[in-house]
Amino acid sequence: MSGVSAESLSGRIEAGPDRLLHEEILEPQFRYEVAHLLPWYVEAEKVLVLEYLRMGLVTAGEAACLRNALDDVTAEKLTADRSANMSDIVFAIEKHVLGALTEPIPAWHLDRSRNDLQACAQLLFGRAELAGTAESLTRCVRAAHALALRNLDLVMPGYTHLQPAQITTPGHYLAALSEHLIHSSRRLLDTYDDIDTCPLGAGAMTGPHLPWDRERIAELLGFARAWSHPLVAVASRTWVLQVAAECSTFGVVLGRFVTDLMAWTSDAYGFADLPDELAGISSAMPHKRNFPVLERVRARAAHLTGWYVDAALCQRATPFANSVEVSKEGGAHVADIFGTTRSVLSLMTAALGRMTFSESRMRAVCEDRYLGGTLLANRLTLVADVPSRAAQVISGSYIASAVKTGRPPGEPDPDLLVDMAARRGYPLRQSQAAAVLGDALSPSLEHRRGHVGSPHPQAVRRIIEEQSAAMDRLEEQWRQRRTTVRGARHAVDDLFQAETGQGGH
Structure with a gap:
């Protein structure tokens, strides 16, 4: 001793x-x-x-x-x-x-x-870090929007099950990324409002003996309210779990987007590129340009889930009272959670701000692959009254035969479509087949012009305008929260x- x-x-x-x-x-x-x-x-x-x-x-x-x-x-x-x-x-x-x-x-x-002083200091820190994280999310959304608007007209293959599936655009894809970021900001705002409850003045567990004005204390610290039950105020660190869960969820989904960007910037795809300043090299293979910045983003996003599990396990099966196991060990990585979330967002914002797309590489894949099978099947039903399931089979058979004979998508064959339909008991006139084929198998988005949510540039621009307005509203709400806190300090x-x-x- x-x-x-x-x-x-x-x-x-x-x-x-x-x-x-x-x-x-x-x-x-x-x-x-x-x-x-x-x-x-x-x-x-x-x-x-x-x-x-x-x-x-x-x-x-x-x-x-x-x-x-x-x-x-x-x-x-x-x-x-x-x-x-x-x-x-x-x-x-x-x-x-x-x-x-x-x-x-x-x-x-x-x-x-x-007990209550420590709980209050931790929550004041967490609340400020939440607001700072929201600012990082906003910057990332703006970067995604800017990159999307620069690439509204470039067609690219969209993938499902890692196979080329439909025609899309970088702008359409990036609008999905910004939708996720906006959702995360909204969820963090909800979390902020939910945890904006002051523990100070609660004492050790049963409340203090003096007539502390806990609502006044909360107001002077910029909280929306005081905890009504003193035991909850000092025993609960649910806010840590809430914040960690939201950051973990954000990181999981962001990692999926980064996985796509990692594939697209690879030489196998060649769809996107980053400047040398965001690239790495191989010490043994001088022909390589790597992009470890994207690997870092995905890996750091994974830490967020690990720290959520860490916080949850430190609280699990503990008595509902103040303890260092919950209040200190259980919050040991709170600063890491916020710092890593902002780091991930900063790196992502930098990558989005400097990323370029290759129109020729993306278009080449679109022109080489049959990506319009759904449209072809739809037109068989709408133009020639072929039942939808049969239309799917005819469309698939036409594409399979064309691929086998080496016919490219840009050279439609009405006679082949007539033959595939006839084999399944649906006679088509040659003029019908020509009308059905049209530009169905070409990398064109004109047929999607008026479709809400489609990758057509007009539709994507509308999505981004709506998202930008939603982000403006969220920014204002976050600004109000920060103003309330600053006003409380002035009031003190x-x-x-x-x-x-x-x-x-």
């Missing part, structure tokens, strides 16, 4: 933390909280000073002294000390403030718990000014 005294903080134990606990657990946790949570601890402490002032437990002068001491708290001035603060950030802040006072203030830290400064004669620093 270390023999370090802890009597200055608690009479219950006589020794501070063992050196092993300090090195393996407490000091790393201290560094993490100083790096990510310190401003939020200080913000919460200031609001609690205003509550002491409201309850008449400190004077205006004492409140001003406490506020000045809290403003002096910086990362450089806090150290994980086994003897002085038990390597705990809350104790370290307390010790720093007490050391800055010229006279003791007996009521400061009266009726207080680290104004209250200190009004009550103590000292404003912000």
Whole structure:
């Protein structure tokens, strides 16, 4: 045992933390909280000073002294000390403030718990990170839209089951990507609003003894509401699971889009390219240009699912009360989740901003493959009254025969279509067959001009316009949330000014 005294903080134990606990657990946790949570601890402490002032437990002068001491708290001035603060950030802040006072203030830290303070600092951090992640999503959406609008008219093969399936365009595909990004931003906004509930003032589990005004505390911290039940406020870290789940879901779907981009930028496809600045090389094969940036995006997106599982397992089967297992170990990767999500989005935004598509390579595949079988079958029904299932069989038979004889899609054969239809008991006139074939098997999108959601440039432009309007609305909603938080900080400064004669620093 270390023999370090802890009597200055608690009479219950006589020794501070063992050196092993300090090195393996407490000091790393201290560094993490100083790096990510310190401003939020200080913000919460200031609001609690205003509550002491409201309850008449400190004077205006004492409140001003406490506020000045809290403003002096910086990362450089806090150290994980086994003897002085038990390597705990809350104790370290307390010790720093007490050391800055010229006279003791007996009521400061009266009726207080680290449980709700820690829960509040973590949630304030999470809420701010959510808003920052939303900004990254917005930038990625805008990049996807810009790339889509530059490539509305380029035809390319769309794939199902890894086989060429239908004619599409890069613009149409990228509009699907931006739809996912917008959905993710909307889901994160819903999550933000759902978790925008303040735990501060809840105490340890059954509520404090003093008449803390928890709704006022919530308002001063920019929360929409306070937790009505104190146990839920300090025991629950459901918000961590909610955020991790949304980021995990986002990452899973984004990884599927990146898989396509990885294929398209490969030499086997040659549909898309990135500049040298976003490329890599092989040390042994000088003929290669690799795109590890896309591999990084897909791999980092996978971490998001791993961290969701990590958070869920740390909470699973634990008692519903405050515990370090849930509150600290269970949130050990929250900063990683947000940081990685934003990293993935930044890398994706850069790739989309610099990506180009090869019109010749994409068109060549479209002209070489039979991608209009569905349209051919539809026309057999609409023009020649062939029942739809039979039309599918005739269309497939025509294509199979044409492929076998080496006839390209751009050279329709009405006689062959008449023969395939006749074999199945559906006589066609030669003029009917010619009308049915038309441009059905060519890489044209004109027949999709008026179809909502189709890859026709006009339809895709409408989709992007609708998405852009939806993104504008989401941006405004996020701006309102950030404005509320900034307004709360100003309100705290104004209250200190009004009550103590000292404003912000």
